[in-house]
Amino acid sequence: MDELDSAIVRHLQEDARQSNREIARKIGIAPSTCLERTRLLRRRGVIRGYHADIDLRALNRGAQAIVAVQVRPLNRDVVDVFERLMAQMPEVLSVYTTTGSDDFLVHVTAQDIDHLHAFLLGQFTSRREIVGFRTSIIFQHLGKQVLEPLPETYG
Numbered sequence: 001m002d003e004l005d006s007a008i009v010r011h012l013q014e015d016a017r018q019s020n021r022e023i024a025r026k027i028g029i030a031p032s033t034c035l036e037r038t039r040l041l042r043r044r045g046v047i048r049g050y051h052a053d054i055d056l057r058a059l060n061r062g063a064q065a066i067v068a069v070q071v072r073p074l075n076r077d078v079v080d081v082f083e084r085l086m087a088q089m090p091e092v093l094s095v096y097t098t099t100g101s102d103d104f105l106v107h108v109t110a111q112d113i114d115h116l117h118a119f120l121l122g123q124f125t126s127r128r129e130i131v132g133f134r135t136s137i138i139f140q141h142l143g144k145q146v147l148e149p150l151p152e153t154y155g
Contacts, residue, residue: 001041001046001149004027004029004033004037005037005041005046006148006149007026007027008023008027008034008037008038008041009041009046009047010146010148011023011026011027012038012047012050013145013146013147014145014146016050016051020034020035020038021034023038053145056109060111061109061110061111062110062111062112063109063110063111063112063113063115063116063137064093064107064108064109064137064138064141065107065108065109065116065120065135065136065137065138066105066106066107066108066135066136066138067104067105067106067108067120067124067133067134067135067136068102068104068105068133068134068135068136069082069102069103069104069105069106069124069130069132069133070101070102070103070130070131070132070133071103071104071129071130071131072129072131073129074103078129079097079103081129082104082127082129082130083095083097083104085127086104086106089108089123091108091109091110091119091123092106092107092108093107093108093109094106094107095107102134108120113137116137120133120135
C-alpha cells in the first residue's frame, strides 16, 4: 500500500459513509482515481467490508466478558467443533484461537450479569471438551477506529 491507499483507508475508517468524491477532495486526487484505488483495495482484500458501529446496550447486551477456555483433547476435530459451536451462539461476538495456557478467548455478551452467569453455567460447564474456563468481566472497551499501517521494520 502506498500513501494514497493508506489515506483512502484512513478516511473510510473515519467515516465509511462519506462519498468517493469527498474522499478524493480531502486527499487531493481525481474522483475516478479514488474510485479505482478503492475498487483495487476491495479486490486485494484490504477493505473487507463496511459496517455500522452499534451500541451493545441498545441491543440489550449490557454485560460483556472475555472467557479464557481450555479444551481437551486438543486436536483438530475438537477445535473445529468448539469454534462452530461458539460461532452459532447469539451471545458470542468473537472467538480467538490462542497459544499459551488458554486455547481460546471468547468475547461474550448478555443482558446483565445474572444472564451472563446463567449463560456461562449453561454453555461452558456442560461441554465435556471444556476442561476449564475463566471469565473476566469487561467494564469498559476502548478501541481504535482508525488504524495506520505499521512500519516494515523497527530500528
